[in-house]
Amino acid sequence: MHSVLEESLKKLKKSGLKHTQKREDIIRLFAGEDRYLSAKSIHEAMDVAYPNISFDTIYRNLYAFADIGILETTELNNEQLFRMSCLHEGHHHHHFICEQCGKSIQLEMCPMDFFEQQLSNCQLNSHRFEIFGICDKCVSNQN
Incomplete structure (x- = not known):
């Protein structure tokens, strides 16, 4: 920290x-x-x-x-x-975000490889990819 x-x-x-x-x-x-x-x-x-x-x-x-x-x-x-x-972590990545507690889990795979192939004649300037759901801890607390 x-x-x-x-x-x-x-x-x-x-x-x-x-x-x-x-x-x-x-x-x-x-x-x-x-x-x-x-x-x-x-x-x-x-x-x-x-x-x-x-x-x-x-x-x-x-x-x-x-x-x-x-x-x-x-x-x-x-x-x-x-x-x-x-x-500051030095590498490109995306996140899963818990809709209940806000916890963020780093995702190592970027889906842009797929889209770059689909949009090969286009100029891609930036992207943003996030997955929303409920983390394992919040799921456990629901049960």
């Missing part, structure tokens, strides 16, 4: 965003989780140390962190979710 936090704080500084304790605490919260989190859950966690922190402050920071590559986002049930960016 420590190196991810340090790397993220370096990105923060390099981007020109001011390093504040609130921002560091938000990043620290994500560094300790391997799952997607909602702005609401971040607000609830931050409200303990910062009782007057607004949703606007949370959203502004989450989107700023996503813009500079500290966080990545996805949408589930019309809600934007955030997690620590895994670009």
Whole structure:
């Protein structure tokens, strides 16, 4: 966790965003989780140390962190979710995302090989692939 936090704080500084304790605490919260989190859950966690922190402050920071590559986002049930960016892991991959707890499981296979063959005369600029479902732990808790 420590190196991810340090790397993220370096990105923060390099981007020109001011390093504040609130921002560091938000990043620290994500560094300790391997799952997607909602702005609401971040607000609830931050409200303990910062009782007057607004949703606007949370959203502004989450989107700023996503813009500079500290966080990545996805949408589930019309809600934007955030997690620590895994670009630092150095290889291309996708995720399975639990719809109940937000747990993220790394997938090693990329389906783009198939689509690149199907679209050989097209210029592909980017892609995004996520699988949503219920993780093994949440399935076990249902039984």
